[in-house]
Amino acid sequence: MPELFDFQSDFGAALRDRRRTPAMQRWLAGDADLVDRRMAIYRANMVAAADKALSSAYPVIRQVVGAEFFHGLAREYQRGTPSTSGDLTDFGASFDAFVAAFEHTQSLPYLPDVARLEWAVHRAAGAADAPDWDAAALGAVQPEQQAAIRFAWSPGLAVVESPHPVARIWTIHQPGFDGEFGVDWDRADTALVARDGFAVVVTECDAADATFIRASLAGAPLGDAAATTLATHPDFDLGALLVRAMAARLVCGFTL
């Protein structure tokens, strides 16, 4: 299919860079002026698709920077990191690195971590629904086997750690939030992203709990994850964490 590939390569190059438009003239009917005006429509569509996908994944960042600036961010991000899938749900995975490096977002140092948090929320929103599970099964595990328990955490569960108050920033930008809008900018947040039914919830998470959950998510058995946590957080209360995790249905099974 060499000819079709050449046509599509030239078309794609002209979409991504207006200066390449003359090179695709040979494929098209109509004069150069017409082709230039019509290609502008496709170029605008391409950026609109990126803006729509990123707006859906990063609604808090869009509110923070404003719709117009966000549109420019989407255009610049797409320029450097074009979509590689017909499914735009996947688009924007590296937006955190982009805003960390982008010249005009340097005045908002918390933005990359807000992006990481929003991407975790985006993934959790479409994650599998947690299966029904009877936590009573955990009580039947013999004491000598407990250290070998590997928890199955609910799909989409993620821990996002930041030197900035990212959980707080996320919370005050949610639709319908009607509480106090103040932010303590000196606070460091560890955010826990989890599904509650079909909704995604973000809560502030204790540093010790976060260490344990992260180790467990990485596949460590209970004994090892607890030891890792206690090494840096001697006051870690495993029992209390498990009670909270079961109540919030963060755990949906285990293996031995």
Add this chain to the structure above:
Amino acid sequence: MIAANPVLSGTGIGLRQPHYREVFERLPELAFLEVHSENFFLEGGAAMHALERARAAYPISLHGVGLSLGSADALAGEHLAKLKRLVERVEPALVSEHLCWGSVGGVHFNDLLPLPRNDETLALLCDRVDRVQSTLKRRILVENLSAYIACRDSGMSEAAFLAALARRTGCGLLLDVNNLYVNAINFGFDPVAALAELDADSIGQMHLAGHAVVDDCLIDTHGSLVCDPVWSLYEEACRRFGARPTLIEWDTDLPALDVLLQQAAQASDIAQREAAHA
């Protein structure tokens, strides 16, 4: 097992997130609901739950916007596998894709881009449609495209191209009446003559939508009411082909649900009236 092509008649609307609650509360009388396939390539969550609720109350039309049938790049196997899983999960009444390309060299533009209509492209499209239909184990519908530029190397009209594709693969056609009108204006041809190039048996669905008028060009925005010339062309299509499942397509600047329902009722009236004369 999935029924090959469940009998479906009447008018449907797109199910879009701002209308979820109202649709599920009112359950308006509609023949089907349409969704974009790619918005439901998810494991679970609120969107999948909404689709399951919709499926419990209505037949579903899965409309793909990202498979890129006409790309010289290899067909995206993972994308097709996701579509197959969705089809198995939803058991839709209709599955459709576009006569377009959207990616080259691994880069995706996430748009519906026009193709040169020559024998080389037709052979590629036939091969792709065969593969999609054998993977999904069902007939798909392929939709005519709205376009703003035309390829020099297009010996066939789009209608003739689609008619040949349907004859060679057994696929059905999704006749987007607004797209046909947009192209007729943008490229200066007679849309009624284009209808004459299509076989009635191949038409499995029709689409109606609004467009924007910008300078010397109509832009297919799916963001406004169906205009009078498009209603007239729809009447002509119903007279010629008979009534077909018809979608009111509205994707940007979404209006109140009642506006969509009014447009759907208008389409139903036309289809019933004109098909009686067919």
